[in-house]
Amino acid sequence: MSPGAKALTFSEATSSDAFAERFSGGRDDNLAQLIAAVVTHVHDLIKQFRPTKDEWRSVIEFLTEVGHASDERRQEWVLLSDLIGASALVEEINSRRPKGATPNTIRGPFFRADAPERAQGASISLDGKGTPLFFSGRVQDLDGLPIAGAEVITWQANAEGIYENQQPDLQPEHNLRGLFRTDAEGRFHYRSVMPGGYGVPDDGPVGRLLSAAGYPLRRPAHLHFVVRAKDFEPITTHLYDAGDPHLAEDALFGVRPELIRPFEAVREGQDARSVDFTFVMVRARTGRGT
Known part of the structure; x- marks a missing residue:
């Protein structure tokens, strides 16, 4: 909005436009448009459901609680994004690949970037609890x-369906996690246990x-x-039983159908x-990093 211009009077009918016009001072980038679109949808929901002040306060309290539940071991905001399908949709939009390529899926809230590097054939199951699983993989173009x-x-989760960073006092550090490097033939293999749903x-x-x-x-x-x-x-990506x-x-x-495999008896x-x-x-496409 230019200096001296008359702003819209905020009302139920004009609320979204009254907010969006404040970005008109020379800013027309994607971020401003995205914020304005999000606010428009929020305003539309409020107009549709007409919450009381107490009901709206409960929404704010929920969002506050999500923030308080997030720390270095647990990311409740990621969980929220994942469960409402937002993470999957962002992946779908940004990682379209040609037929035959392995599809992307969401990373999920239990990823750790510090997985220790392990030798070929090593076991990532540090407590040895569960049905043995032998994984063989190949990476190719x-x-x-x-x-x-x-x-x-x-x-992965353990046999009971629980990740190590959900049970830091019950599972060994970095249990069921590992980093491997492919050999000259693009292959790698390791030992683990059957994951639980x-x-x-x-x-x-x-x-x-x-x-x-x-x-x-x-x-x-x-x-x-x-x-x-x-x-x-x-x-x-994931690999499903x-x-x-x-x-x-x-x-x-x-x-995805391409990510389902039988976990067969040895x-x-x-x-x-x-x-x-x-x-x-x-x-990688030109100009995009790996």
């Missing part, structure tokens, strides 16, 4: 050529709210991966399982 030296970070945490404000509204909070059993290699777009009964109702919208009559997967990377 769209032409099927191996990508040597790729960095693969993996993490789980209910999304409902002990915080986000889980309590959605649970009370009847929203399904189950996640099927899965493994997480982040794959990085020079000159290629990074991959953040084909035998899990909750594949169709993943609370975080991460299941030998008949044995509990140990094995699974293998090939990650297909796409070369």
